[in-house]
Amino acid sequence: MSEPILSVRDLTTxxxxxxxxxxxxxxxxxDVHEGEMLGLVGESGSGKSITCMSVLRLLKAxxxxxxxxxxxxGTDILSLDEDALSDLRGNRIGVIFQDPMTSLxxxxxxxxxxxxxxxxHRKASAAEARARAVExxxxxxxxxxxxxxxxxxxxxxxxxxxxxxxxxxxxCDPKLLIADEPTTALDVTIQRQILALLKDLQRRLGMxxxxxxxxxxxxxxxxxxxxxxxxxxxxxxxPVRELFARPAxxxxxxxxxxxxxxxxxxxxxxxxxxxxxxxxxxPPPGCPFAxxxxxxxxxxxxxxxxxxxxxHQSRCWLQHPEAPKVDAxxxxxx
Amino acid sequence: xxxxxxxxxxxxxxxxxxIVTLTFFLMHAVxxxxxxxxxxxxxxxxxxxxxKYGLNLPIWEQYLxxxxxxxxxxxxxxxxxxxxxxxxxIAAGLPVTLQTGLLAVICVVALxxxxxxxxxxxxxxxxxxxxxxxATLGVxxxxxxxxxVSIYVFALRLGWVPTFGLDDWRGYFLPxxxxxxxxxxxxxxLTRSSLLETLEQDYMVTARAKGLRKxxxxxxxxxxxxxxxxxxVLGPVVANLITGSFVIEQIFAxxxxxxxxxxxxxxxxxxxxMGITIFYxxxxxxxxxxxxxxxxxxxxxxxxxxxxx
Numbered sequence: 001m002s003e004p005i006l007s008v009r010d011l012t013t014x015x016x017x018x019x020x021x022x023x024x025x026x027x028x029x030x031d032v033h034e035g036e037m038l039g040l041v042g043e044s045g046s047g048k049s050i051t052c053m054s055v056l057r058l059l060k061a062x063x064x065x066x067x068x069x070x071x072x073x074g075t076d077i078l079s080l081d082e083d084a085l086s087d088l089r090g091n092r093i094g095v096i097f098q099d100p101m102t103s104l105x106x107x108x109x110x111x112x113x114x115x116x117x118x119x120x121h122r123k124a125s126a127a128e129a130r131a132r133a134v135e136x137x138x139x140x141x142x143x144x145x146x147x148x149x150x151x152x153x154x155x156x157x158x159x160x161x162x163x164x165x166x167x168x169x170x171x172c173d174p175k176l177l178i179a180d181e182p183t184t185a186l187d188v189t190i191q192r193q194i195l196a197l198l199k200d201l202q203r204r205l206g207m208x209x210x211x212x213x214x215x216x217x218x219x220x221x222x223x224x225x226x227x228x229x230x231x232x233x234x235x236x237x238x239p240v241r242e243l244f245a246r247p248a249x250x251x252x253x254x255x256x257x258x259x260x261x262x263x264x265x266x267x268x269x270x271x272x273x274x275x276x277x278x279x280x281x282x283p284p285p286g287c288p289f290a291x292x293x294x295x296x297x298x299x300x301x302x303x304x305x306x307x308x309x310x311x312h313q314s315r316c317w318l319q320h321p322e323a324p325k326v327d328a329x330x331x332x333x334x
Numbered sequence: 335x336x337x338x339x340x341x342x343x344x345x346x347x348x349x350x351x352x353i354v355t356l357t358f359f360l361m362h363a364v365x366x367x368x369x370x371x372x373x374x375x376x377x378x379x380x381x382x383x384x385x386k387y388g389l390n391l392p393i394w395e396q397y398l399x400x401x402x403x404x405x406x407x408x409x410x411x412x413x414x415x416x417x418x419x420x421x422x423x424i425a426a427g428l429p430v431t432l433q434t435g436l437l438a439v440i441c442v443v444a445l446x447x448x449x450x451x452x453x454x455x456x457x458x459x460x461x462x463x464x465x466x467x468x469a470t471l472g473v474x475x476x477x478x479x480x481x482x483v484s485i486y487v488f489a490l491r492l493g494w495v496p497t498f499g500l501d502d503w504r505g506y507f508l509p510x511x512x513x514x515x516x517x518x519x520x521x522x523x524l525t526r527s528s529l530l531e532t533l534e535q536d537y538m539v540t541a542r543a544k545g546l547r548k549x550x551x552x553x554x555x556x557x558x559x560x561x562x563x564x565x566x567v568l569g570p571v572v573a574n575l576i577t578g579s580f581v582i583e584q585i586f587a588x589x590x591x592x593x594x595x596x597x598x599x600x601x602x603x604x605x606x607x608m609g610i611t612i613f614y615x616x617x618x619x620x621x622x623x624x625x626x627x628x629x630x631x632x633x634x635x636x637x638x639x640x641x642x643x
Contacts, residue, residue, distance in 0.1 A: 058539055082548075090545035097543075102536040105555050107633055116554075117544040152634045168544065 004031035005208055006055070006176055011068035013047075013054045022280045024050040026232035027068070032176065037202055037209040039223030039240065041216060041255070045277050047232040048212045052178045054078075056089060073175065091121040094169030098181040100161035104153040110164045111149025117171040136167040140197060159190035166197065173205065180212045195222055216259050220244060228252050231278045231288025233304075238312040248314035251289045287317070295326055339623070346619045353615045354404065354608065358397055361607055368413035368602045387413060400608065409609035414601045420609035424591055430500065431583070431590035435576035437506060438514035442571060446518045447564065450525025451557065457530060465522060472519025481512035481585045498587040509586045513579060517571050521564060528560040535559070562632055569625035573618040 013025040025047040032038050040048040053059050055070045055077060070077045073092065077085065089095075097103040105113060114136060115129040124132065130149070137145030140163040153161055162182060169177055179198060183191035199222045202209050211223055219226055219240065226243045228236040228251065236249040247253045257271040275292035278284055284291070290300035299317050308319035317323055369375055369383050384390045388399060403410055409420035453465040472480075485508060489497040495504045532538065533556055541555040578592025591610060598606030629636045 056543065058542055060534075060539075086542075086545040086547065088545065089543055095540075095543040097536060097540060099536060103540045105537040105541070105559070106635055107559055108554070109634075113540075116546065116550070120544065120546055120550075154635050165540075168540075171544075 004033050005073060006032040006210075007069075007071040008051070008055060009069045009071075011051060011054055011070065012066045013050055013059065014064055014066055015059075015062045016064060017062060020281045023283055024063075024232055024280060025054060026283065028229070028232070028234055029068075030227050030234065030237065032208050032210060034208060035202075035206050036225060037199070037211060037223045039219040039226040040210060040212045040229060041214065041219050041226060042229035043214055043277060045280065046229040048214075048229045049180050050232075051229070052180060052210060052212055056093065056095060056178065057085060058089075058095075087121070090117050090169075090174075091172045092174055093176045093178065094171070094174035096162070096165045096169050096177070096179045096182045099185045100158055100165050101185065103165060104161055106153055109150050109152055110156065110161075111151075114149075114164070114168045114171055117168055121172045132171070133167070136170060137164075139170065139201070140164075140167045142167070157190075158186050159193060162186060162190075162194050163197070166194075166201070170201065170205070173207075175207055177202070177207055177209045178212070179209060181214070182211070183218060184213070184215070191218075198222065216255060228255070231283060232280060233288060233315060234307065234313075235289065235316075236312075236314045237307075242312050246312075248309070248312060248319060249289075249316045250293045250295050250318075252314075254292075287315070297324075339627075342623050342626075346616070346623070349619060350612065350615060354401070354612060355397070357608060357611050358400065359393075361604060362393055362396075364602075366602050368604060370602070387411075404608075404612065409612070410605035412603055412606055414598070414603040414606070420605050423594060423606060424609060424613055427578075427589060427591035427594050430588050431578035431592060432576055433500070434506065434509050434513060434582075434588065434590070435572075435578060437510045438517070438575045439572050441510060441514040442517040442521055442575070443568070445514075446521030447525050447561075449518070449522040450564075451529060451552075453522065453526040454529040454533065455552075462526075466526070469519035469522050472515050473523070475515075477512050477516055477579065478581045478585060480515045481508065481582055484508050484511060485585070498585075500588060505586075509582055509588060512582050512585070513575060517575070521567065521571075524567060525560065525564055528563050529556060532556050532560040558632065562629070565625055565628050565632060569621040570618065573614075573621040577614045577617055 008031075009029045011025055011028045012023075015022040015024055024045075028047065028051050030038070040051065042048045050059070050063070053063075054065050055072075057065070057077070059065070065078055068078065072088070077088065080088070104110065111130070111133050114133040115126075118124050118129040118132045119126075122129075133149055134145045137148065142148055142160060142163050148156075153164070156164065166182075177198075182198065183194050186194060195218060198209065198211070201207075211218070213219060223240050225239050226237065227234055228243075228249065230251050236243065236247070236252045238246075238248075243252065244256070247256055251273075254271070254273040258273060260270055273292055278288040278291070284301070286299075286301040286303055287293070287296075287305055290296040293300065295318060297317060305315050305317045305320070307313040307315050318326055367384075367389065368387075369380050375383070381390070388396055391399070400410070407421075409424070412418045412420055412423060415423075449465050449469070453462040453469075456462045485497055488494050488508060495507050496502055499505050500509075538551065538555060541551045546555075578590040578595075580592045580596040582588070583590040583593040591613075594606065595610040595614075597603075598610060
């Protein structure tokens with residue numbers, strides 16, 4: 001595979017709150033390759049959003065990147081000054097957020113919100129920016145684009161607002177698009193449209209996409225490669241088909257077991273993962289999933305396993321050559 | 335828009351009528367009258383005066399007479415100062431009050447909003463704590479204390495400004511300061527909390543994610559959205575300031591209408607009470623209308639409808 005366009009190494013991010021240091025991301029590394037759609041999956045609090053917001057340095061108050069690097073097109077984003085960083089944001093890297101209802105400024109027209117991104121990064125006249133905005137609205141298939149530029153966000157439906165967000169993120173032909181749960185706040189039927197649009201745009205514009213979601217269905221549908229996060233750590237990473245066919249980490253297996261299968265008419269009960277996510281104020285020294293894991297051994301509580309494997313990596317002691325053989329971890333959930 | 339304003343003006347007339355009626359009857363319910371004083375008038379003279387001003391008529395007839403008169407914008411003659419009409423009384427006092435009041439309004443906007451912004455942007459650091467400390471004092475200390483203390487310090491001790499009157503441009507400093515002190519403090523606190531809330535909004539993160547410059551993010555996306563509550567209070571504040579303050583006008587010996595209003599009450603100068611009340615109510619209602627129109631400009635989600643009137 002080609003050179004990665006984004007290379008994140010040992011990213012460590014904490015939030016300093018009154019109750020102490022919340023270790024949200026604890027050394028995450030991954031690469032995003034050209035034209036690839038990478039899925040980041042995990043439950044709430046797994047660190048998936050914080051990982052991406054750290055890469056853009058858009059953390060909310062109290063969030064601090066403690067260590068690591070994020071190399072984008074040869075420069076480390078984490079060491080850029082504020083000006084150079086703002087040159088990058090919205091220009092080479094676009095972002096889409098979860099809730100299109102609150103992510104658009106209610107007092108500015110949607111056209112203005114798209115045009116200001118164009119004018120910020122390109123020396124464009126008002127007319128050129130407007131023409132570009134129309135082009136973008138057509139690209140994301142907002143009907144009667146030219147007319148709708150002068151509408152306000154509240155005059156749009158949720159799905160249309162998310163299209164506006166996408167248009168805004170694509171304003172300057174970014175190389176990388178970060179989509180943070182772009183369909184979570186939308187109706188199911190609209191979710192599919194938005195996903196299809198994202199996939200289509202990714203192919204046509206040849207950009208790379210990081211798609212953050214907690215929905216494995218979304219992951220299966222559009223991504224090329226998946227990163228499973230839990231407790232601020234990468235638990236497993238694999239090409240999407242490989243992950244669904246041969247999940248190597250008990251957590252991934254648990255996630256897959258909790259997804260309903262509509263084609264299955266045996267009325268099989270969904271298998272929830274027992275227990276709750278670790279307390280990130282004081283994460284356990286061993287594997288964060290160990291307390292909830294059916295295969296947990298004393299070793300799992302004592303020490304954090306490394307990522308085993310190459311193309312398909314799994315952070316589980318069961319992957320250790322000397323580990324006891326568990327019959328095909330991926331069938332446990334069945 | 336046009337029909338909305340017409341509608342609102344119509345509603346204002348109804349409200350004004352209600353205010354006139356209430357004030358009229360309340361005023362007459364209070365014991366005493368314009369010609370009752372410590373120095374007893376001869377009964378014949380009192381009767382003659384009452385007859386001259388129509389005070390011997392049944393109260394409902396007085397009320398109808400008064401309504402008929404104000405429909406022609408005639409607020410009547412003063413009962414206390416012979417030969418002086420209430421219209422001319424307001425015309426004489428208004429310029430003074432308006433000048434100091436408008437200057438105070440300018441101070442409130444030009445100082446209150448920026449101070450609030452500075453405080454919000456430096457949350458919990460020294461500029462914030464300094465501004466908020468002073469603002470808390472400003473809200474807590476009554477204006478007459480600010481007025482008297484500032485006269486003592488700046489006029490008597492330092493001699494920078496005159497102690498009273500507006501003959502000199504420097505005379506404006508203290509009354510304007512005393513008038514606006516509370517509202518500057520109030521508005522800066524309000525701006526701070528409102529801006530802090532806006533800065534937490536998701537669309538502020540979007541603005542940063544677009545790579546916009548700091549100033550653009552703050553002014554275009556932040557401030558505009560946080561000014562709504564500020565504009566809400568500014569309507570009544572402007573009405574309050576341009577109609578004058580009795581205390582401040584008394585302390586600085588300014589011949590404004592705030593002072594006349596209070597004097598008219600102790601004098602039982604019926605027409606003056608009514609006239610100034612009507613005048614104050616009208617200004618307040620116009621200011622509220624202006625605020626409502628400003629809303630629409632600030633926040634496109636707000637639509638003017640007949641129902642809103």
